[in-house]
Amino acid sequence: MDAIMEPLYDVFGYILGLFYGLVNNYFIAIALFALLFKIVLLPSSISQQKSTAKQARLQPKLRRIQERYKGDKNAQQKIQEEQQALYQREGTSPMAGGCLPLAIQMPIIFGLYGAVYNPLTYALRIPQEFLEILKNIVTEQKLASNAGRTIEIIVIDNIEKIWNAALEAGVDASVLERIKVFGSEQFDFFGYSLSTNPSFKVFNILLIIPILSCLTSLATSLIGHIRSKRNNPAMASNPTMGCMTFGMPLFSLYFTTMFPAAIGIYWIINNIYSFVQTLLVGHFYSPEKIIAKQMVEETIYRRSKEANIKLIAAKKNEE
Numbered sequence: 001m002d003a004i005m006e007p008l009y010d011v012f013g014y015i016l017g018l019f020y021g022l023v024n025n026y027f028i029a030i031a032l033f034a035l036l037f038k039i040v041l042l043p044s045s046i047s048q049q050k051s052t053a054k055q056a057r058l059q060p061k062l063r064r065i066q067e068r069y070k071g072d073k074n075a076q077q078k079i080q081e082e083q084q085a086l087y088q089r090e091g092t093s094p095m096a097g098g099c100l101p102l103a104i105q106m107p108i109i110f111g112l113y114g115a116v117y118n119p120l121t122y123a124l125r126i127p128q129e130f131l132e133i134l135k136n137i138v139t140e141q142k143l144a145s146n147a148g149r150t151i152e153i154i155v156i157d158n159i160e161k162i163w164n165a166a167l168e169a170g171v172d173a174s175v176l177e178r179i180k181v182f183g184s185e186q187f188d189f190f191g192y193s194l195s196t197n198p199s200f201k202v203f204n205i206l207l208i209i210p211i212l213s214c215l216t217s218l219a220t221s222l223i224g225h226i227r228s229k230r231n232n233p234a235m236a237s238n239p240t241m242g243c244m245t246f247g248m249p250l251f252s253l254y255f256t257t258m259f260p261a262a263i264g265i266y267w268i269i270n271n272i273y274s275f276v277q278t279l280l281v282g283h284f285y286s287p288e289k290i291i292a293k294q295m296v297e298e299t300i301y302r303r304s305k306e307a308n309i310k311l312i313a314a315k316k317n318e319e
Helices: 002-023 026-040 042-068 075-090 100-116 128-140 148-157 163-168 173-186 205-231 239-255 261-284 287-318
Strands: none
Touching (some): 002 026, 026 042, 026 100, 026 261, 042 075, 042 261, 100 261, 148 173, 163 173, 205 239, 205 261, 239 261
C-alpha cells in the first residue's frame, strides 16, 4: 500500500516541507497547507453552491410534476422519469455536491498521512545518507521491535539515546541538534508526539483533537443545513441531508482517532476554513443572487432569440 501511495506522500510532503521551511513552525505549516488546498478547491465549492441554487429554482417544477400524477397507480415511476428528464435539461442532479468534498479530501489526507510519518524526510529535509545511518542505529539498538513506517518518529523520540553512535557513524552534530529541537518544540503536542493516534481508551490531552474536530465539523454542517432549509425547504427535509448534517461530525469524531494527531489538527483547521468559506460563499454566491442572475441571462437570451426570429420573418416578407 505504501508503495502505491509513495508518489502522493512525496508531493504533499514536499509542499508541507516548503511551508515548514518558510515559517519554521510545524503547526503553522499544517495550517498553510490546509489553506492552500482550500483555495485550490474553492471553484468546486462555488460550483456546488450554484447547484444548490438550481435545486432551489427547480422546486416549483418538481412539485408540479408530483401534483400531475397524484392518484396515478404508477405515479412514482412516472414522477421519477419526469424529474430525471428535468434534471438532465437543467444540467443538474438531486445529489449534486453530496460526498464530493469528502472524496476530494481523502487523497490529501492520505498524502499528509505519509508526510507526517516522515518528518525528517519532508519537513527537516535531512540528507538521505544521514537518515539511513540513523535508521540503522535505531534498528541495531532494538529501540523498536517493528519500526515500519514509524521509524523516523522513533529516531526523533530516541535522538539523545543514539546521539553518540550517530556521531561515530559520521552524522553531523548540527543535524542531530536540528532533530532534537524539532522533536521537543515542533513535533510535540502538550508532551505527546504528533504521530500518536488519539484514543478514547486512553484519557489524555490528545482527546481534545477528535472532540474539536467533531464540534468544528458540526458548526460547518449546521450553517450549511440552515442555509439549505432557508433556500430549499424540500431538500432540507430530505433524510439524506439530515444524515450528512449530523453524520459528518460523528464521522470526524471517529476518523481523527484512526490517524496521527497531526492529521486531526489538519482536519480541525480545515473545518474552520470550511466554516468561514461557507459564510463567504453563501454571501457572495447566495442562491437568491445566482437565481436572479440566471433569470436575467435567460430573459436576455429569450428576447434576443425572439428578435432574431422577427428579423428573419421580416426579411422573408420583404422577399
